[in-house]
Amino acid sequence: xxxxxxxxxxxxxxxxxVSQKVQVTRMAPGESGxxxxxxxxxxxxxxxxxxxxEEEREKRKIHYVRIIPDEGKPKxxxxxxxxxxxxxxxxxxxxxxxxxxxxxxxMSIDVRTVNEVVINLKSGRNVILYGPPxxxxxxxxxxxxDQLCGxxxxxxxxxxxxxxxxVTANAEWSNFELIGGIQPTxxxxxxxxxxxxxxxxxxxxxxxxxxxxxxxxxxYLIIDEFNRANIDxxxxxxxxxTEYRDKQPLLNKEENExxxxxxxxxxxxxxxxNTDDKNTLFEIGHALMRRxxxxxxxxxxxxxxxxxxxxxxxxxxITLGTDPExxxxxxxxxxxxxxxxxxxDSDGEIQKxxxxxxxxxxxxxxxxxxxxxxxxxxxxxxxxxxILIDSMIYVINxxxxxxxxxxxxxxxxxxxxxxxxxxxxEDLINIKLKAVxxxxxxxxxxxxxxxxxxRPSLSVFG
Numbered sequence: 001x002x003x004x005x006x007x008x009x010x011x012x013x014x015x016x017x018v019s020q021k022v023q024v025t026r027m028a029p030g031e032s033g034x035x036x037x038x039x040x041x042x043x044x045x046x047x048x049x050x051x052x053x054e055e056e057r058e059k060r061k062i063h064y065v066r067i068i069p070d071e072g073k074p075k076x077x078x079x080x081x082x083x084x085x086x087x088x089x090x091x092x093x094x095x096x097x098x099x100x101x102x103x104x105x106x107m108s109i110d111v112r113t114v115n116e117v118v119i120n121l122k123s124g125r126n127v128i129l130y131g132p133p134x135x136x137x138x139x140x141x142x143x144x145x146d147q148l149c150g151x152x153x154x155x156x157x158x159x160x161x162x163x164x165x166x167v168t169a170n171a172e173w174s175n176f177e178l179i180g181g182i183q184p185t186x187x188x189x190x191x192x193x194x195x196x197x198x199x200x201x202x203x204x205x206x207x208x209x210x211x212x213x214x215x216x217x218x219x220y221l222i223i224d225e226f227n228r229a230n231i232d233x234x235x236x237x238x239x240x241x242t243e244y245r246d247k248q249p250l251l252n253k254e255e256n257e258x259x260x261x262x263x264x265x266x267x268x269x270x271x272x273x274n275t276d277d278k279n280t281l282f283e284i285g286h287a288l289m290r291r292x293x294x295x296x297x298x299x300x301x302x303x304x305x306x307x308x309x310x311x312x313x314x315x316x317x318i319t320l321g322t323d324p325e326x327x328x329x330x331x332x333x334x335x336x337x338x339x340x341x342x343x344x345d346s347d348g349e350i351q352k353x354x355x356x357x358x359x360x361x362x363x364x365x366x367x368x369x370x371x372x373x374x375x376x377x378x379x380x381x382x383x384x385x386x387i388l389i390d391s392m393i394y395v396i397n398x399x400x401x402x403x404x405x406x407x408x409x410x411x412x413x414x415x416x417x418x419x420x421x422x423x424x425x426e427d428l429i430n431i432k433l434k435a436v437x438x439x440x441x442x443x444x445x446x447x448x449x450x451x452x453x454x455r456p457s458l459s460v461f462g
Contacts, residue, residue, distance in 0.1 A: 079198065079206040081261075082213045089209070091265035092216050096122040098147040106143060106315055107136045108300035108308060108385055117144055120293040121268050126242060128226055130273040131297035133419075134384025137272040140297060141222050142166070145270070150217045163211055165204040166222040169229035169271075175199075178234050180255065196255045201238065201269070205250060208267040218266035226271030239291055242269075276382070276419075299378075300385050306358060310341050312385065313392050320393075344396055353395050353404050357388070360412065360438045360445075370426060374433040381419045391415050409444045417448075428453050 096118055103114050117140065120127050129137040142162070149163040175181070180199040184192050198206065201221060208219035229235070240248050241263050249260035271292065341351045361383060362376030377383065391411035398407035420428065432449040439445050 079203055079210070081206060082210045089212065089264065092212055092218075094122075094148060094218055094266060096148065098144065102147065103140070103143045105311075107139050107312065108304045109136060109140060110298065110301075113295065113297055114140070114144070116293075116295050117141075117270075118148075120295070121148065121270075125293040126269040126271075126291065128271040128273060128292045128294050129297050130275050130294060132276055132299065132382035132384055133274045134386035135297045135299060135382075136385060137274075137297045138166075138222070138224055139386075141270045141272065145220050145222065148218065149211075149220055150215070152211060152215055152217070163207075163215070163217055164220045164222060165200070165207065166224060167200045168224045169226055169234075171228055171230060173229040173234040175234065175237055178202075179237060179250070196251075202250060202261075205263055205267050206261075208264045209261075212264060212266055218264075218268065220268045220270060223269060223271040225274070227273045242291055299382055302363070305385055305388070309354070309385070309388055309392065312389050313341075313396070316389050316393055322397075341392070341396075345399065349404055350392075350396060350399065353408050354392060356408060356438055357391060357411070360434060361388075361416070362434075367430065372426070372429055372433060374437045375427075375430040376434050377416055377420070377431055380423055380427045380431070383416070383419060387415050387419075409439070412445050413448070420452075425453060 098114075098118055100111060100114060103109070104111070117127055117129070121144075129140065131137060142164075145164040146162065151160040152163045153159070154161045176199060178199045178201045180197050180202050182194050183197040184194055186192055200223075204219060204221035211217050211219040223229075241250050245263045245265055250263045251261040253260055255261075269292075341348075341354055344350050360376060361378050363378035364375050366379055367373040367375065394411050394414075395404060395407045398404065398410075402410075420431070423431075428449060432446060432453065435443065435446045435449055
């Protein structure tokens with residue numbers, strides 16, 4: 001029986017193939033192996049990688065890989081289907097009439113984008129939201145899923161929880177992480193058993209199956225940073241399963257206790273992609289584009305963002321479970337409806353810092369080539385509202401600890417400068433001129449930008 005394990009490729013023969021056969025034996029407790037003594041308790045697995053040619057086995061040493069069962073972490077119980085006889089159910093009637101005001105309360109976004117997401121989900125499509133960092137792609141998916149999937153009781157605590165799953169993709173994903181596969185498990189006595197372990201998508205699909213039966217609500221899967229995964233390696237089987245849900249099972253009989261498990265008809269996936277994250281992205285192929293609706297989430301309307309950012313900041317404070325010390329000290333009520341940032345202080349200093357940050361980031365008309373004119377960061381880089389929210393939370397929390405002007409410089413270094421990497425020299429010169437205009441010639445931001453421009457690499461990281 002095959003199972004999944006990870007090894008140090010540097011220790012393997014150059015011509016080793018993933019499909020090559022291995023011999024598995026158990027070492028006795030305390031027995032020495034290629035990796036040293038196993039110590040007390042059940043011994044690890046000893047895996048011998050067998051050369052494909054028998055003559056080669058005699059000529060060279062057998063290569064060893066040690067797999068030590070993880071017995072310290074509690075095993076997550078498998079998700080049991082409430083009605084395993086109904087592995088393919090008819091779709092239920094989902095209420096797709098969402099409250100747009102609920103979405104707009106927490107983010108600044110074009111209503112048309114929200115409607116596109118909902119209509120595609122209603123039409124049976126999986127969706128991928130793409131756009132610049134910080135535009136609220138993941139936030140939008142959670143706000144939509146809050147309404148379409150609702151909340152359900154947690155089986156352990158009994159408290160209501162979100163009825164959707166969220167995971168973050170990475171380059172090591174394969175069919176094993178997404179669908180599942182055979183995994184060796186050691187019991188307390190060191191005996192090995194081999195069980196099928198559900199992947200992220202399979203777990204979410206089973207939750208959808210149960211949610212439909214119990215609550216008549218779907219359960220969705222949100223995949224953040226979707227394009228960090230190797231699409232062909234991780235999603236190959238999913239392409240067929242999602243298109244032919246009534247014909248191609250997600251799990252076969254051997255993987256699901258003797259019964260095929262079909263992907264629920266009400267199950268949806270929503271992925272998010274940062275379009276500026278080009279260094280870590282896998283290529284998006286036509287197979288994926290045909291099976292997912294790709295929807296762009298652009299930058300917020302500048303006026304709406306400016307007028308309501310104080311509300312978004314307060315919502316983030318509430319989510320974090322922290323109230324600004326200035327609000328507590330002044331005894332003023334937390335009032336997200338107050339004008340701008342005035343409810344954080346009595347002198348308007350925080351509002352002044354916010355205005356400076358907005359001016360430094362301002363999107364303006366690009367100057368003609370080789371012309372040195374002050375221009376805000378957003379002229380050259382699309383930065384979402386989330387960067388402003390995080391920056392202002394830092395500024396507000398800094399009050400009474402460090403000068404607010406210093407806090408403003410801190411957030412520019414932490415949140416804005418990393419986005420400047422890769423810009424042309426003339427673009428950096430124009431942003432530096434904007435820093436002089438807004439922050440002054442002696443500010444840390446201005447001086448650092450002068451250093452960046454003088455470096456051959458033009459990099460913020462030296």
